[in-house]
Amino acid sequence: MQPVLKISNLTKEYQLDGTAFRALNEIKLTIPAGSFTTVVGKSGSGKTTLLRIIAGLEKATTGEINYLSGSSVQRPAFVFQEARLLPWLTVEQNIAFPLQGKLEQVELSQRVKRQLQLLGLTEFAAAYPAQISGGMAQRAALGRALIYETDLILMDEPLGALDAFNRRKLQEELQTIFAANQKTVIFVTHDVEEAIFLGEKVIVLDEGQILAEFKVPITAENSQLFTLKENIITSINS
Amino acid sequence: MFKQAVGRKLKALLLPAVIFIIWCLGSKLQLFNSYLVPPPAKVFTTALYLLKKGILLRHLVVSFYRVFVGFAITFLTAFLLAVIIALNTKLSAYILPLLEFIRHIPPIALIPLLILWLGIGEESKLMVIVLATFFPVFLNTLSGINNCDPKLVEVGHVFGLSRRERFFKIVLPQALPAIIVGMQIGLGYSWRSLIGAELIAASSGIGYMIIEAEQLSRPDIILVGVFTIGLFGCLIDYLFFKLTAHYLERGNNQNAASFKNKQFN
Incomplete structure (x- = not known):
């Protein structure tokens, strides 16, 4: 598959009380077009920093991020951990915002209508963010990212704040939506099961470095998935 | 819901009703000196006379003109200055200390200087209103913009909005409730400063009517003037609230509860 994004030797350093702290260390990564890549790691492993640098919200200390020729990505869309909907706009207006x-x-209007239908939010189009549940708000945030004309969507633990039931439901919906939309996704999570469930490739990040990459078999049996989960957890804890 | 609303209105009317009854009884039983506290009937008759002759209306129109022109000048200057300072944080170190100094000076204290500098025309009266109303609008606008949630501004960054677009589409709408509250307080202050403004050699306006009544020893006219200021102050406040309620309420939790009740239960 044609790569859409190539990250070379990406390093990010922060100054904490006069001491340099390296959040990302020489990250090298190639993201194929139309792929769903999940990034797992403990808190503070650099997952969010990586996404924020790709999104242009932070600057890398060294290294490069290149959108490869032929890619239509001008700027990636971003789904944050919290929905971050604009509270004075309705669900419909929030989706249309970009x-x-x-x-x-x-x-x-037609595009927004399509997103509302796809995400099951038609009934709540006129509601304000304070009037809907966390799951619905996160769906609206996803709609806002999907409507944005880009092939690359970055998702930073978007299901992290949801209860187990809503989380599972949205995971299944995400699978269906992205299978139909052909977007490239980089999805950050600290939940290994979620990473395997959603991703085609799981990247393990620790202390700002890529520890391992795992391919998720498309038609895997439960025992295979269990072994994969064990391997990822071992890799994180190593 | 309806009962609650009626109950609230009755509670609001209770204290004024008690004061009115004491006023009526006190006047009837001649407990008050009618020269100092004119009876309600006398005040009512005077109000009718001033209305019929068009005197009250003429003074009201002039006062309204001063309040609105003064407030419009305030809004333009205070809003623009707050936006400029909020967007250029380096400027605030130069400007805010001076404004803080001016904020503590009552506009009335500046009246003699205003007469010297601006004369006894409309300018000095408008300036008193501007000085009295500037800070609520300025400080609320500044705090509304400064307290804008940076996480929402990041949403604008992510979707490629320019600095100007981020200001108009994210920062300003988020600051709007604070700006509206500042305007509401400022409008109230403009009425309160009106008397001070019309003390400056005025020949018309509700403030002038009150000052002239004092010189003529007509407490009934003074009370008509005082009630008129209070009544129209409340009316302006109410109309302003009705006009801006949508912007204050949209998306808040109270609105959320009513939406849920209407739609999903």
């Missing part, structure tokens, strides 16, 4: 003023109103 393209507001950039598209004809009729075209925009």
